Amino acid sequence: MSENDQYRIPNQAASEETKFSSGDEFRLRTSTLDSLEIVQIRHDIYEATTKSARQGEVFRTPSEQLGDLGEVLRVVRAKEAGMDLEEADDLTENVKFIHEAYRDSKKDAA
Amino acid sequence: MATVLKRALQLLIGTDPSTRDLMYAKKSRPLGKLTERELLQLESEIGAQLFGEIPKGRRRSFFNLDPKTWIWHEEWMDEHGELQQATTRYEVHDQGILKVQQGARYEFLEGQELDNLILAAQMYYERVMREVYKRDPQTGQKLG
Numbered sequence: 026m027s028e029n030d031q032y033r034i035p036n037q038a039a040s041e042e043t044k045f046s047s048g049d050e051f052r053l054r055t056s057t058l059d060s061l062e063i064v065q066i067r068h069d070i071y072e073a074t075t076k077s078a079r080q081g082e083v084f085r086t087p088s089e090q091l092g093d094l095g096e097v098l099r100v101v102r103a104k105e106a107g108m109d110l111e112e113a114d115d116l117t118e119n120v121k122f123i124h125e126a127y128r129d130s131k132k133d134a135a
Numbered sequence: 136m137a138t139v140l141k142r143a144l145q146l147l148i149g150t151d152p153s154t155r156d157l158m159y160a161k162k163s164r165p166l167g168k169l170t171e172r173e174l175l176q177l178e179s180e181i182g183a184q185l186f187g188e189i190p191k192g193r194r195r196s197f198f199n200l201d202p203k204t205w206i207w208h209e210e211w212m213d214e215h216g217e218l219q220q221a222t223t224r225y226e227v228h229d230q231g232i233l234k235v236q237q238g239a240r241y242e243f244l245e246g247q248e249l250d251n252l253i254l255a256a257q258m259y260y261e262r263v264m265r266e267v268y269k270r271d272p273q274t275g276q277k278l279g
Contacts, residue, residue: 087249090253091205091252092202094260095199097275106171
């Protein structure tokens with residue numbers, strides 16, 4: 026997987042018209058759709074996610090995988106809903122900073 | 136973003152989440168806490184960035200609503216200047232991931248689309264845990 030590898034994900038326009046049964050077919054059929062978004066996954070993020078997926082020795086179905094992620098997020102979200110004001114404001118500022126840094130990194134990559 | 140999430144949540148849960156206003160109006164929040172809804176908005180801001188640049192004039196949300204539901208919402212102006220929107224709900228069922236769109240269209244995901252959704256959810260989880268909650272995605276422990 027190289028830094029420039031790109032993944033396509035169905036957007037509304039594509040998903041309304043196309044059933045994605047294979048990668049090659051998907052790329053071929055959607056290459057002419059102007060509104061199709063291209064997912065550019067940074068290599069380090071891809072590596073982190075796939076590595077964590079590989080670490081599980083027990084096979085998890087797609088439903089179990091998504092359900093697991095959602096359940097963890099639900100619990101964490103509920104816990105964090107009790108944060109105090111100072112932490113919350115710091116968090117907001119932190120997210121804004123991260124977003125700016127992320128946008129800058131994409132500009133640099135381009 | 137606030138408008139997008141607000142509309143998406145209105146569609147889904149029928150409430151009026153003025154989350155962004157609440158988030159920045161710190162002096163008007165006597166309890167000083169972020170609600171789960173406000174946290175969802177923070178998550179959604181990250182989710183919207185997972186799929187590359189958003190075309191000008193288009194707004195997007197992608198977020199995990201609850202353990203059984205992932206939401207993709209987009210808004211854009213059509214050639215007549217009218218606001219268009221589309222919401223896709225991905226429901227987690229024991230037998231698979233059901234994709235639900237407007238117009239009573241239902242289908243279980245398969246193939247590349249299913250792989251893409253799982254990968255997107257994993258990226259969302261990794262980034263949200265680290266950037267919103269400052270927790271290690273693997274352990275759930277607070278990052279130092």
